[in-house]
Amino acid sequence: MxxxxxxxxxxxxxxxxxxxxxxxxxxxxxxxxxxxxxxxxxxxxxxxxxxxxxxxxxxxxxxxxxxxxxxxxxxxxxxxxxxxxxxxxxxxxxxxxxxxxDTFIKMKPTIVNTLFGTILLGGLLFGKSLLGYVFHSAFKLDEAGWRKLTLRWGLFFLVLAVLNEVVWRSFTTDFWVAFKVWGTMPITILFTLAQMPLIMKHSLDQENAE
Structure with missing residues (x-):
């Protein structure tokens, strides 16, 4: 059973x-x-x-x-x-x-994105495309595809971390909150869509994936 x-x-x-x-x-x-x-x-x-x-x-x-x-x-x-x-x-x-x-909650995105970026890029240093373990059920890519996608996402997370630091330290709390919702999310969606050509190029058919 x-x-x-x-x-x-x-x-x-x-x-x-x-x-x-x-x-x-x-x-x-x-x-x-x-x-x-x-x-x-x-x-x-x-x-x-x-x-x-x-x-x-x-x-x-x-x-x-x-x-x-x-x-x-x-x-x-x-x-x-x-x-x-x-x-x-x-x-x-x-x-x-x-x-x-409120400094602590403002730093939360910085901490999370830095952590994700460091984990992904650190995994590549040891020959591990960790993004493949997260999205393996959604995409079937060859090894080169997972390496490139992991590198891009790792760098993107670090960019988001820097961007969050710039915004919360340079603007008002209300602006930071609005940017967190209406800025970061659209940027992430656009970045995700921009990865589709890479995903399509390195996608495996079902038979090869198995």
Whole structure:
């Protein structure tokens, strides 16, 4: 019985629901920051957290926990990248609320993107295209394709880390929150689409993939 269960394919979440689970916490963060005073007035418990950015941080943590829980319930597994990002959200979010210092939550994207970029590029130094372990179920690429894609994503994550540092240190908190939602996500989508020619060039047919 156990061997049969082990052979069962992993449940997949629909692309639309996956997008909601990934973008939902960010949208909550943006809304809570822009409507922080309104939320504090209607929900006194939230006012105890502090100003709008702190209310947004608390709700962002809650929304992230819900998104991870829903993902677990539906698939009985947690994707590595959202899990790592969630852990950083909880740690830096807790520090933000405890110390009443929004620097911690602003540095969260820097930490996460630097971590992902370092892991991917570090893996290449040891001859491992780690991106293949993450997206092997979505794409079947040859070794050269995985190496190139891993290198590009590793560098892209580091660029996002630098970009986040520039934005939060140079602009207002409201601008940073807006950029986090309406800037970073479109940039990431455009970058992902730009990789399609590489993916198509190095894709394996089903027979060769097996």
């Amino acid at each position: 156990s061997s049969i269960e082990a052979a069962k394919p992993q449940k997949e979440v629909s692309p639309l629901l996956k997008l909601v689970l990934e973008l939902g916490p960010l949208m909550v963060f943006f809304f809570a920051n822009s409507r922080g005073e309104w939320l504090a007035g209607h929900f006194p418990a939230l006012a105890e957290l502090g100003g709008p950015i702190f209310i947004a941080t608390g709700l962002f943590m809650a929304a992230t926990a819900i998104a991870l829980a829903v993902s677990w319930v539906l698939t009985r597994t947690l994707p590595m990248m959202p899990l790592i990002s969630g852990i950083v959200v909880f740690v830096f979010g807790a520090l933000t609320l405890w110390l009443q210092n």
